[in-house]
Amino acid sequence: xxxxxxxxxxxxxxxxxxxxxxxxxxxxxxxxxxxxxxxxxxxxxxxxxxxxxxxxxxxxxxxxxxxxxxxxxxxxxx
Amino acid sequence: xxxxxxxxxxxxxxxxxxxxxxxxxxxxxxxxxxxxxxxxxxxxxxxxxxxxxxxxxxxxxxxxxxxxxxxxxxxxxx
Numbered sequence: 791x792x793x794x795x796x797x798x799x800x801x802x803x804x805x806x807x808x809x810x811x812x813x814x815x816x817x818x819x820x821x822x823x824x825x826x827x828x829x830x831x832x833x834x835x836x837x838x839x840x841x842x843x844x845x846x847x848x849x850x851x852x853x854x855x856x857x858x859x860x861x862x863x864x865x866x867x868x
Numbered sequence: 869x870x871x872x873x874x875x876x877x878x879x880x881x882x883x884x885x886x887x888x889x890x891x892x893x894x895x896x897x898x899x900x901x902x903x904x905x906x907x908x909x910x911x912x913x914x915x916x917x918x919x920x921x922x923x924x925x926x927x928x929x930x931x932x933x934x935x936x937x938x939x940x941x942x943x944x945x946x
Contacts, residue, residue, distance in 0.1 A: 802929035805942075809928055847927045850887055851880035864883075865943035 807844030809853075812867055814842040816860050830859035885922030887931075890945055892920040894938050908937035 817827050824842070828835040833852060840846045841856075848856075857864045895905050902920070906913040911930060918924045919934075926934075935942045 802932055805932045806928055847929050849925045849927050850884055850931065851925050853928065854880055854883045863946065865946040868941065868943040868946075 802847075803844070806847055809848070809867065810842045810844035813856060816862065816867070817842075820860055822860070827856070827859055831855040880925075881922070884925055887926070887945065888920045888922035891934060894940065894945070895920075898938055900938070905934070905937055909933040 817824070822830070824838045825835055828838045831838070831852075833855060837846070837852070838856075841848050841852070853864055853867060857867055895902070900908070902916045903913055906916045909916070909930075911933060915924070915930070916934075919926050919930070931942055931945060935945055
């Protein structure tokens, strides 16, 4: 099972990194800085940076407030 | 700010509960039991139940493996 679990983790990392890139692209196309997005979403600036770099696994509620701050539907982040 | 933060939490709870209902509807329409979905997604059965009831705030990686187990795109869960 070890190999299987390892494969899942790699795939999850790819999804987390892809989400980060998508968030960054949408933030930039909206003309917001990381700081402005963090303020609008009411989450720490450091967390926005780490999510965009795919370093942390965001929760649904973080994804929700980020989508709201970008004034988009959650599904547009995927 | 207290009221504002409280409003955000309520809105987040609504998103988490709506996600749970959506997951449950898709699982049932796919003909899977909670146990089959949990096995397929490789997450604990108790976690599937709690996510469907909107009791826990799932991470992106949990959302990802659940979508894969249902053989759908993540965005279809929103």
